[in-house]
Structures are given as structure tokens and as C-alpha cells.
Amino acid sequence: MTARNPVRAWLGRDINVLLLAGAIGLAAWPFFAGDAYSLRLLTVAGIYALAAIGYQFVFGHAGALSLAQGAFFGFGAYVAGILSVRMGAGFEVTFPAAIAASTVLAALVALPVLRLQSHYFALATLGIGQVVLLVAVNWESVTGGANGIPNVPALSLLGATVGRGWPMLLLVWSLVAIGALIARRLTGGLTGAALRLMREQPMAAEAAGIDIRGVRFAAFLLSALYGGAAGALQVHTVRVVSPEVLEFPVMVMLLAIAVIGGRTSVAGAILGAVLLVHLPEWFRPLERYYLMAYGLALLAMIVAAPWGLIGLLRHVRQRWLPEPEPPPPVAGPMPVGRPPARLEITGLTRRFGGIRAVDGIDLVVTPGESVGIVGANGSGKTTLLNMIAGAEKPDSGRIGWAQADIAGLPPYRIARAGIARTFQTLKLVDGTTALDNVAAASWHEFGGPGRDAARAAAMALLQKLDLAETAWKPCGALPPGLRRRVEIARALIGGPALLLLDEPAAGLTAAERDSLAGTLAALNNDGTTVVVVEHDLAFLEKFVARIVCLDQGRIIADGAPADVRADPGVVAAWLGQPLDEGGGHG
Amino acid sequence: MEFLQLAINGIALGAAYALVALGFVLILNATGAVNFAQGDLVAAGGFLAVALAGFLPVPGLLLLPLVVILMAGLGLAVSAAAYWPLRDRPPVAVFISTIALGIVIQNGLNGLFGAEPRAAPPLFSGGHLEFFGLVIARQSLAIMGVAALLIGGVQLLLKHTQLGRRLRATAQDREVAAALGVPVGAMVALTFALAAALAGVAGLLLANQFFITPTHGTDFIVKAYIAVVIGGWGRVGGALAGAMLVALFETVVAAWTDYAVATGLLYAALLTILVFRPQGLFGEAEGRRA
Incomplete structure (x- = not known):
């Protein structure tokens, strides 16, 4: 790698060129199509982008199909609208109040709801939305009932009015940018790998010291926080709050944005929001049937490109213009026992x-x-x-x-507490490299920004287990013997005092068994206590x-x-x- | 007396909901996935009856076979579009694809028929019967009769025919069924056809007394979903009982309080059940945890 020019190196990585071009295109768009209607559409797109970035925490990163994001969004809109109309509160009050209200609502319902398995969770979160809608329609003295509250004033921030058009557009997209940066910070680096482990192999994630319920709770609260923030912006943009904002189509819109754009990438949420908000405009010739086209687009994406447009672009890039495999990271010190x-x-x-x-x-x-x-x-x-x-x-x-x-x-x-384990049927993330499979298991020690340190520790273990060449290979492509060893390396990254292995020799060839026995004997010599469940007595006799x-x-x-x-x-x-x-x- | 009156209305409504919930739970068992378009299929059946009645001014009972056949065809299309391409993916993918298909159906109906409420013809004729001071709409009686016949028919089909055994084998364990030579793909497609036909009949039955609009589907799916959760995930009998319970909330409890309070209480009951008895009132069918 001749990484003399860091800018060129950055542009060459992943789909960064496309993302940069997209960002420039998006920024230039309002200058070319500067009429009031285009500015308004782009403002609305920004609001949905913010709500969708929030939705990605729970739906994308935590992998739980929540149908409550529309409720958090609408609840935020109602709180901001009511405070603004009935009490004349400015954005400096309505914005934090909407955020706080949605987050508190999420915290209250999280306790019973987050324990539920997927389909129950989906229904329970759907129910939350229905109850909030019911209250909004029936509590007429406060919410204005079925008609809602008209004439919400323009957004005023510390006495200054932020008017329609450019001022509102800039405010919304500045908040989108801030929200996007925070989301990337919270879900990037080693956290991304840990979240993927949690979604695809929850048992392995728990065994690596990850508190899944805690992570899900945080993700749910964050999604509500973003939803409430977007709701407050929405009410000052459309200038009216009505039960429509709580109805199921809003929730479906956010789901569609996340599915079509991409479930875990911030760029996907922004791309999805811009596309879906403009879709009715582009499909206008279809008249009454345009919403059908939107359903078909969602269906086509979930069938053909489940990881969304951003995932599709990444896939195309790796397929047709693969990046060269980087040199393996320098091995760090072994984990402290x-x-x-x-x-x-x-x-x-x-x-x-x-x-x-x-x-x-x-x-x-x-x-x-x-x-x-x-x-x-x-x-x-x-x-x-x-x-x-x-x-x-x-x-x-x-x-x-x-x-x-x-x-x-x-x-x-x-x-x-220092007890690590492996599984009878391997629980690796097949689409992730051996290096990151191992590194992800140290997330609770190193945290999100500690990816390099975690990779260095993972590399030390891969070397020790003769897996150095597999570092950048996806685990799904490795033969069973190597996969077993990757799982053992993963179990060792916390420096366990006791290692529990469940039938580690199952499915291995005789040569692989011999080599595994040697590895385990060496581990034991280094001081790790080893308990192995096995059928193969001859294999055990080599090292226990x-x-x-x-x-x-x-x-x-x-x-x-x-x-x-x-x-x-x-x-x-x-x-x-x-x-x-x-x-x-x- | 008023209670009896309300209860009869509730049972008629529950009978129609039971058809929807039965379709929901059959697909759930066959695929492990939620068919979120099930509610929109109810609306589709209702509008189909409305449209057919425009060509054929005959009682609803004579339209019923046509609705069953056409809705079964729509069910096959749903399985081909929203299930078949995703059969090897996690069930959540099918959940989302059927949400998408529901949008397509809903907005297709809106495009074809407009947003105004429409009514389908009654099964036999309108009017009421009176006994012992109870006023019962003929349509309510007809709904109960048709629903009971259909539910009984489905039970007979499942329990006593070769096709039914194959459908149940598929629902029990797809891999084992496939290994035993059951054409699993065809069985799943048939299950979708059956579920869509049941939803369509419910649509025809409900679209007389209660009218139908394209966006009604969301209400129906939420009710079926609640019925299946209350009754125990994957339990056919539980789903039917759950549907009755939901309908009684809507009629009896709503009459005592008001509709909004009754709906709120229903959700409160649902959440309470989910928290304290997530396996439902009658327990989950074995190995059916979502």
C-alpha cells in the first residue's frame, strides 16, 4: 500500500467515493431546484432521515422489529405542538421536551416489552402506537381530538423565528448531521462488530460478556430519542399536528426507509428518506396508484437486496472492484489472564x-x-x-x-467473571472476518473506539493458534477445523481463567483432532483451566x-x-x- | 337482556374475526412467519364482494363461492410474491414483505374503489328476527352459520384428509415433512390460498353490516394478531377463542364504557398477558415460539 496521500486512500476505501458524491449532490440540490416546494420536501426528508437513523438503533443494530418508532415520532410531534400552541413555548423548550417525553415513554414500556421474543415484541410495540393514537384522538381538550391542533406557529428559537424554506432546511439538516455523527460514533468501530455478533449469534455474544438486554434497552431509548427530536421538527414544518402522524403509514414509511436505504448505515437512512419522500413526486403520473409502487419497491428490496441500497452498493464494489486484502494487523500483547x-x-x-x-x-x-x-x-x-x-x-x-x-x-x-466457553455447533458470524469475530468478543473490555487494540489482541491469539493467514478471511469460508480454532481464539480473548469446550472435536478429521489436542494442551500448560465435554476418549487422553x-x-x-x-x-x-x-x- | 343482545352481536363479530385469525395461525404454523397482509386480504374480500355484486345482483351467499375461489388465487399470488423468495430467510423478512404487500393491496383497492366506505350485499336478505324480545339481524345469524361451517370444514380437511395430513405435517416440521416426500412448497402455497379465502369470506361477511374501506385492513390484522397472541402462539383453538374475546371487548365492554376505553382496555389486557403469561392464555403450541 502506497498510502502517501491519505485523501486518495480514504476515497479508495469501501464506497466512500459514492457517499461523498451523494453528499455533494444532496447539498447542491436545493441550489438548483430552489423553489419553495422542493425546499419543503427536502426539509421533510431530513426529518424522516433523523427518525430513521433513530429507528436503525433498534431495528438495524439491535435487530428487533419494533413497530413503535412511528409512535415515538408522533408523540414528540404532539408534545412539541401542544407546548408551542397552548403555552407559546419556543423551540428551546419544545425540542428537549419532545425528546424527553418520547424517551421516557420508551423507558416506561421497555420494561415489559423488551423481554419479549420477536413476534410478540412486534405486536407489543404496535400496540403502544395504537394506544398513543387512541389517546390522541380521544383526549380532545388537550390534543384537539380527530382534527388535531391547527396553526402551530413557525419554529422560534430564543425569540428568533426560523422561517420556512432555507432557514428551516438548514436547521433540520444540521440536526441530521449531528444526529448522524452521534449515531456513527455510537455504532461504529468495534461496537459495530459486537452488535453484529449480538444479532446473528446472541448466545455467543452473551458468552463474550455482552449484556444483550442492556444493549437492547439502550437501542430502544436511543430510537425514541431520535424519534422525539424528529417529531418536534415535523410539527414546526407542517404547522399542524393531527392523529395522522401517529397512524400506521408513518411507521411503515420509517420501516421502508430503513429497509430500502440500509438497516445499519446512517447513509442508508438518509438515502432512503430522500428517496421515499420524493417517491410520490416521481410517481405522480400513476396518480392514485403511486402508493402501490411504494409497496412494490419495498417488496422488491426485501426480496432482492435485503441489506438495502447501501449494502447493495458495497456488495457491487466488493464483487467487481475488490479492495486488496490489507496486511494483517500487528499482533499486540496476549490478553492478560x-x-x-x-x-x-x-x-x-x-x-x-x-x-x-x-x-x-x-x-x-x-x-x-x-x-x-x-x-x-x-x-x-x-x-x-x-x-x-x-x-x-x-x-x-x-x-x-x-x-x-x-x-x-x-x-x-x-x-x-473469567469463564469462557465454546459451542457444540459453532456460533461464529459467517460473514465477518476471523479477526473481527475474535475482536468483537472483547467489546465489553475495549469499547467502540478500541477496535485497533482489540484487533491487535485478536491477532496475537490468531497467531498463537496458527490462524494468522485467516485474519481477513470471512469465517464462513474456512474449513471446520479452522473454524473450531477461531471459536477457541474468541473464547480466549478475555483471558479466561477457565475454558469450557463443548465437543470441540466433533466433525474434525483425525489430523485436525491431533492439532486441536496439541493446542489445548499448550493452553493448559500456560495456566488456563480446561473443561472439555467430549465423546472421543482417545482425543481427550492426549491432553487431559x-x-x-x-x-x-x-x-x-x-x-x-x-x-x-x-x-x-x-x-x-x-x-x-x-x-x-x-x-x-x- | 341487553347483555344477551350485545353478546350475540359480539359472537357474530367474533365469528368473522375467527376466520381471519384462523388464516393467520395456519400460515404462522406453516411458515413460522406472520402474514401481515392478512388484514388487507379481508378488505380485498369485502371489495371483491362489492364489485361482484355490481355485476351479479344476487344474495351474498351465491357470491361466496366466487369470492373463495378468487381469494384463493390471490393467496397463491401472495405466497409467490412475499413468501416463496424469502423461504430460507428469517421469519422477520416475511413479516416485512407482507407489510409491503399489504400496502400494495390497500392502495390498489383505494385506486380501484376510492376511499369511501362500501357495503356488500347480505348473505340472504336484510332485516331482523325477534325472539323472546331479542332483536337479531339475519346477517348476524348468517355470519355465525357460515363461519361455523367453514371452521368445521377446515378442521375436517386438516384432520381427516390426506391433503390435511400433509398440511399438518408441513406445519409441524417442514424439514421432516420434506424428507418424507411431502411437497412442502405446494403445501405452504395451499395454506396461503386457504388463509386468503378465509380472510375473503370474513370480508364479505363484515362488509355488509360494518361497511368496508381500503384502510380497514390494519384494524383486522391487529385484531387477528392480538387474538393469536392471547390464544397462544400457533394454537388453532386458542386463536378462535382469542378472536371471540377481542370481539366481546369491542361490543360488550365498549357498550359499558365506550369504544376508545374498550380498545384501551384490550391493549392493557394484551400487555398484561404478554408480561405475565407470554405463552398466551392457553399456552403456546409446542416449538412455535416466535
Whole structure:
């Protein structure tokens, strides 16, 4: 790379040239089409862009289909409109009041609603909009009822009137610019990779110490904040507030902007808003049918280009003009190891219906040990591992770790306490590079701006696990053996004191198994405690000093590999059965 | 007495909603996805009846088979446009694509018929019957009868025919059904046809007493959605009970308070159920969590 000229280097990256050209085009547009109507349309586009940037937090970044953004937008409009008409308040009051009102509304409903799974969440958020609409229509003395409130005054800021046309256009787009910069700051860098991990592999994200509920809460509040801000601008632009602003078409418009422009890119929200606000103008010859065209455009996008126009442009660029793979980042220091601790399990029990999957297990793992857990399918191996990692809650019992009982804690807190895990079926983000898959797992340590530091740490781990050449390769393109190792590298980035592995050898070739055994032995030598659930005894014997055999949720043998192999109970319960490699559940 | 009167009106309304919710839950089970256009299909059925009545001035009952056939065709088109291209994507993609298709249907209707409310012909004839002091619209009785027959017919189809077994196998587990040789794609398309036909009939039934406008679809989908959540995600019987409950809120509770309060109370009930019993009043169908 001859990066002598940083401007040229920037322009060559990604789709920056197009984005710059688009921004210049957008800025030049009002100068050429300077009539009042065009200025107004562009102002409205800016308002929708702001609301859509907000919507992207919850819909795009947190990956939750919220149908409440229209309600936050309309609620903001009503609050600003009422304060402005009934109390003569200026924008310096109505703007923060609208923002605060929408955000508080979001905080109030978040508690019950955010716990819900996707389709329930969609309905509950839709219900919020319907209730707000109902109140707006029926609380006539305050909201003006079905007719709303006419004659909202022009926006006045500290006594100065910001009139229609250029002044309003500039104010709105300045706020769009500020909102866009804040959104990029909040979702860019390492945060972007962490959010993607959270959307595509939520269990892996929790296991990497990410508090998904906390992130979703923040995203929901941010979306309401932006929605309220846009609503306040809207009411001073259209000069009237009526129930229409709360009706479903506004919500669909914001959804369409995010889908058509792009769900996670700020440029996508702006592009989508400008396009969709002008669509009726361009489709004017269709007369009454123009809204049909808008529905068809939305349908076509979701089918043909689900990541929106910005995603499509990125795809085209990578396809036809691929960027050269950058040199791998310089490896930083290895992650600092957590202080070793003793894992002390007593009386741990988990029932599924009438079956005791784990039935009163007592198990102590001392720091630096390496322990294999074996047993037939259904013997409770994976359930035990999941309870230690927090993915399943025990019915009773205690899991002692570093002077605390971690039984029943959420996975992200257990991860932060120094216990990392891998999964039986790999949970990697296939479309992301190996480097960023590993780096994303350190988000809660490094934060958004710490991407370079996180990548340096990730690179150190990739090198240690012989994965240096895969750094910039998307994980989906790697063979299974390498993918397993990427997952192990990811588990190690927090410097865990205890590493839990769930059938790491499943699906690997003999050579890959040997190499993995070597890797795990080396990790253990460096001081990491290792607990491995496995079917393959020969694989375990290469690196563990102790094997625990489970049968029907109880420990039936615990000792050196050779002794366990010879144990008559183990032979009867497990080894006597045909060995099932891979596929089963523990 | 007034309560009985209201309850009968509510049951008639609930019977029509039950058809909509039944279609919703059949598609939900077959695809794992919400068909958000289900409400707009109700409006489409209503306007179809209005349009057909313009050509054929006969009672609604004779229009019913035509509406069923044409709406089934529309259902096939919906599955081809909004489900088939997205069958391997997360269910949320279908949710959004059916929102888009709903916009297309809604605005197509608006373009063809205009925004004014329209009425479809009654099933037999207008007028009322009186017994023991209760005044019952003939149409209400007809709605209950037709809905009961159709719901019973769908149950028979699902439980006692080879086609029904294949439809249920598809709803249970698409991959296993495909492995067993069930033509899963065709079964899903048929489910859409069935759901659209049910929605269309509901449209025909409701468009007589309550009129119909192109934007009505949003109300219907919200009600069906609430019915299915209250009744337990993926449960056919629960959806029918949920639909009745929604309709009773709209008639009985609304008469005691007023419509806005009743609707507010319905949402409050919905949120309460979601918070304390997210599996619905009757429990989720197994493995159907959204």
C-alpha cells in the first residue's frame, strides 16, 4: 500500500467515493431546484432521515422489529405542538421536551416489552402506537381530538423565528448531521462488530460478556430519542399536528426507509428518506396508484437486496472492484489472564419435565487442571456445561467460583467473571472476518473506539493458534477445523481463567483432532483451566489428566483416563454402547 | 337482556374475526412467519364482494363461492410474491414483505374503489328476527352459520384428509415433512390460498353490516394478531377463542364504557398477558415460539 496521500486512500476505501458524491449532490440540490416546494420536501426528508437513523438503533443494530418508532415520532410531534400552541413555548423548550417525553415513554414500556421474543415484541410495540393514537384522538381538550391542533406557529428559537424554506432546511439538516455523527460514533468501530455478533449469534455474544438486554434497552431509548427530536421538527414544518402522524403509514414509511436505504448505515437512512419522500413526486403520473409502487419497491428490496441500497452498493464494489486484502494487523500483547480460581460445584440439579438431566452433581476443578467430561448421549454433559456457563439455570445446587455462587447468573456476568466457553455447533458470524469475530468478543473490555487494540489482541491469539493467514478471511469460508480454532481464539480473548469446550472435536478429521489436542494442551500448560465435554476418549487422553464420566445425570467415575476407561460401570453405561461420534447431545 | 343482545352481536363479530385469525395461525404454523397482509386480504374480500355484486345482483351467499375461489388465487399470488423468495430467510423478512404487500393491496383497492366506505350485499336478505324480545339481524345469524361451517370444514380437511395430513405435517416440521416426500412448497402455497379465502369470506361477511374501506385492513390484522397472541402462539383453538374475546371487548365492554376505553382496555389486557403469561392464555403450541 502506497498510502502517501491519505485523501486518495480514504476515497479508495469501501464506497466512500459514492457517499461523498451523494453528499455533494444532496447539498447542491436545493441550489438548483430552489423553489419553495422542493425546499419543503427536502426539509421533510431530513426529518424522516433523523427518525430513521433513530429507528436503525433498534431495528438495524439491535435487530428487533419494533413497530413503535412511528409512535415515538408522533408523540414528540404532539408534545412539541401542544407546548408551542397552548403555552407559546419556543423551540428551546419544545425540542428537549419532545425528546424527553418520547424517551421516557420508551423507558416506561421497555420494561415489559423488551423481554419479549420477536413476534410478540412486534405486536407489543404496535400496540403502544395504537394506544398513543387512541389517546390522541380521544383526549380532545388537550390534543384537539380527530382534527388535531391547527396553526402551530413557525419554529422560534430564543425569540428568533426560523422561517420556512432555507432557514428551516438548514436547521433540520444540521440536526441530521449531528444526529448522524452521534449515531456513527455510537455504532461504529468495534461496537459495530459486537452488535453484529449480538444479532446473528446472541448466545455467543452473551458468552463474550455482552449484556444483550442492556444493549437492547439502550437501542430502544436511543430510537425514541431520535424519534422525539424528529417529531418536534415535523410539527414546526407542517404547522399542524393531527392523529395522522401517529397512524400506521408513518411507521411503515420509517420501516421502508430503513429497509430500502440500509438497516445499519446512517447513509442508508438518509438515502432512503430522500428517496421515499420524493417517491410520490416521481410517481405522480400513476396518480392514485403511486402508493402501490411504494409497496412494490419495498417488496422488491426485501426480496432482492435485503441489506438495502447501501449494502447493495458495497456488495457491487466488493464483487467487481475488490479492495486488496490489507496486511494483517500487528499482533499486540496476549490478553492478560484472569486470576485463577477454583470451580466448586455442589448438589447441582436440573430437571426437564420428570427427567433429571443433571442429578445432584458434586465436582471440584482446581486451577490449572484439565478435565474431560464423558458419557452417553443424554447423560447430562452439555446441560452441566451450560449451567456452569449460565446458558441454563439450575433448579438447585451451588456453583462456587472465586468466592461467589454463580449458579443462575446470566451468561454475560459469568463470562465477565473469567469463564469462557465454546459451542457444540459453532456460533461464529459467517460473514465477518476471523479477526473481527475474535475482536468483537472483547467489546465489553475495549469499547467502540478500541477496535485497533482489540484487533491487535485478536491477532496475537490468531497467531498463537496458527490462524494468522485467516485474519481477513470471512469465517464462513474456512474449513471446520479452522473454524473450531477461531471459536477457541474468541473464547480466549478475555483471558479466561477457565475454558469450557463443548465437543470441540466433533466433525474434525483425525489430523485436525491431533492439532486441536496439541493446542489445548499448550493452553493448559500456560495456566488456563480446561473443561472439555467430549465423546472421543482417545482425543481427550492426549491432553487431559482427569476424566469424569456421567450417566443419567450422575457422576459414575472420576479419575485418571486409564482408570476411567477400565471402570466396569463406565464400560457398562457408556463404552459398551456403540460410540456416536459428533452428532449427539450430552 | 341487553347483555344477551350485545353478546350475540359480539359472537357474530367474533365469528368473522375467527376466520381471519384462523388464516393467520395456519400460515404462522406453516411458515413460522406472520402474514401481515392478512388484514388487507379481508378488505380485498369485502371489495371483491362489492364489485361482484355490481355485476351479479344476487344474495351474498351465491357470491361466496366466487369470492373463495378468487381469494384463493390471490393467496397463491401472495405466497409467490412475499413468501416463496424469502423461504430460507428469517421469519422477520416475511413479516416485512407482507407489510409491503399489504400496502400494495390497500392502495390498489383505494385506486380501484376510492376511499369511501362500501357495503356488500347480505348473505340472504336484510332485516331482523325477534325472539323472546331479542332483536337479531339475519346477517348476524348468517355470519355465525357460515363461519361455523367453514371452521368445521377446515378442521375436517386438516384432520381427516390426506391433503390435511400433509398440511399438518408441513406445519409441524417442514424439514421432516420434506424428507418424507411431502411437497412442502405446494403445501405452504395451499395454506396461503386457504388463509386468503378465509380472510375473503370474513370480508364479505363484515362488509355488509360494518361497511368496508381500503384502510380497514390494519384494524383486522391487529385484531387477528392480538387474538393469536392471547390464544397462544400457533394454537388453532386458542386463536378462535382469542378472536371471540377481542370481539366481546369491542361490543360488550365498549357498550359499558365506550369504544376508545374498550380498545384501551384490550391493549392493557394484551400487555398484561404478554408480561405475565407470554405463552398466551392457553399456552403456546409446542416449538412455535416466535
